[in-house]
């Protein structure tokens with residue numbers, strides 16, 4: 001899978017994405033230190049151990065570079081940045097029964113706006129699986145010859 005590039009100076013607005021989630025009764029916000037274990041368990045159980053490892057790194061930063069989607073305190077989605085590498089977005093995941101409600105877009109835009117406010121001009125979506133999702137939600141474009149890129153050791157050991 002290739003990486004994708006996002007122009008952080010031309011992002012869609014964040015507020016409508018957060019409001020759409022709110023209408024579903026779900027809050028999308030930055031992760032809090034006291035729920036670190038809960039979030040790591042969620043990522044590990046719903047996705048993978050290696051994604052949990054990356055998210056752990058986001059929890060070592062201050063401010064925490066992980067956003068979560070939560071319903072009445074229960075984690076139903078997450079997204080991280082500055083984890084695989086500085087200025088990289090990902091990993092991200094929404095629990096299967098919560099997909100299609102706009103949470104993936106709200107989590108993605110929360111991270112990208114955070115990078116914008118930090119002063120970055122561009123961000124990289126690392127090893128982008130759902131390319132059309134990223135094209136649609138933030139106008140990302142595929143970076144040529146970026147595979148396996150920084151993930152080369154996963155293939156070559």
Ligand SMILES: CC(C)(COP(=O)(O)OP(=O)(O)OC[C@H]1O[C@@H](n2cnc3c(N)ncnc32)[C@H](O)[C@@H]1OP(=O)(O)O)[C@@H](O)C(=O)NCCC(=O)NCCS
Pocket residue numbers: 090091092093094095098099100101102103104105106126127128129130131132133136137
């Ligand atoms: C990719 C993922 C995060 C999307 O989450 P989601 O909450 O279902 O996404 P949203 O509801 O916010 O979708 C936003 C828009 O993108 C579209 N979309 C969602 N997934 C898509 C896909 N795989 N391909 C193309 N479009 C997609 C939706 O139709 C929606 O369009 P709309 O605004 O017109 O309604 C979720 O499917 C997931 O967790 N997948 C498994 C993990 C994964 O692949 N993560 C990415 C790793 S790089």
